[in-house]
Amino acid sequence: METAEATAAERPGLRERKKQRTHDALLRAALELFTTQGYEATTVDEIAEAVDVSQRTFFRYFAGKEEAALAVIDLSQEHFVAALRARPAHEAPLEALRNAVLEGWDAIGEAVARIVPVDLYLRSYGMIESTPALLAAHLRRADEVAREIEAIVAEREGLDVRTDPRPRVAVAVFAGVMRVTERLWAMGGDLSMEAMRELTAAHLDAVRPSLAEKWRNS
Amino acid sequence: METAEATAAERPGLRERKKQRTHDALLRAALELFTTQGYEATTVDEIAEAVDVSQRTFFRYFAGKEEAALAVIDLSQEHFVAALRARPAHEAPLEALRNAVLEGWDAIGEAVARIVPVDLYLRSYGMIESTPALLAAHLRRADEVAREIEAIVAEREGLDVRTDPRPRVAVAVFAGVMRVTERLWAMGGDLSMEAMRELTAAHLDAVRPSLAEKWRNS
DNA sequence: TTGTCAACTGTCAGTGGCTGTCACTAGCCT
């Protein structure tokens, strides 16, 4: 049975809420400090102090400094995966991937906004791109997500990943293009979701022309 | 003027040779320890002790533990870039990339063998793939190499990377496919260069079919 | 309400990667 709840909406109990608050506070403080004074220049002690908890507590909520820095982006990636799963079965693999990423942004923005200010989220991409240690961690996570996506695509088409190379290759192509897009967006001047959408569409459209034998004709 | 040299071939002086020996010894000891007892389980002190130098000296040769673990793979990537630069101008971009990687392996193997046993080099791919911290660092370096390649491809075709998306996209596609290939090869059973060549060719050939609208016809 | 249990937290001590400093040794060069 569920425990006693005063109000309607399944309130999760004081303990749980407190935990959530501490978690979010740590996350916000971390991103705030990272984006203003830099990732490396920020110590875990500083973050903990800003939220008035012990350093040990920080490590009970996050496996490390990196995880705090990438938590929000992780969240957005999870949303992308969910968006892909929700695509209708009749769409071709790359069509589904494309639509999931293009249409998923708004939902992602909303989900993020419930935890941290959106501009903090957007700025964190720039921070990642210019911090070697973070970029490395980010790329590894992206690689893991790619594996998840491979499985989804394979299942959509009813194929076995181990025998048919197409799911993996298609996802690899998609992931590669998304990485370029992300890099250009994060380093470029316009850190808006609209800019991201346009860049993404443009680069995905450029895949076929890029594979052509001759580039000179256009 | 050059300094005095007893024998013919431009011997680099005792100091220089000593340095080279220490460097190589550290590299070999590190890889040996990493591949046998694991990366994380190996301390820098152990490596230093194995070569009988101080920990401080290790850090004068390598920026960190990671760099030691990835030094050989770095070398092989440099060789790949060189191989790409050496491709005849008439080859199409993806053709050049494909040929560079397929034909470059042997030269890479030889270059590596001059520093560490080849099997140590091959085994290090497995170690990287199964060590999160290393995989992260490796992917970041690969991303940097991709940027270098973009420039080369753009120059081959006389294009400006900032205005034409094709060089970046083409390289992104290529890099994505190479990453899948690498992962499968490293985790798979056959850690030979021949296996690598076959996997690479197969995956590159699978790009066009993977982009097709419908997959069911084949 | 109150007592018991379990979850959450702070404190402390310790490990390991990495860096700055400084004195010292040993190739190099005239």
Next chain:
DNA sequence: AGGCTAGTGACAGCCACTGACAGTTGACAA
């Protein structure tokens, strides 16, 4: 031979991270 300096070891210290233990505070039942 003797000065110069690159390369080294020894030492101290910072920071990310972890294990162990004890104190505090919600949760739940008697």
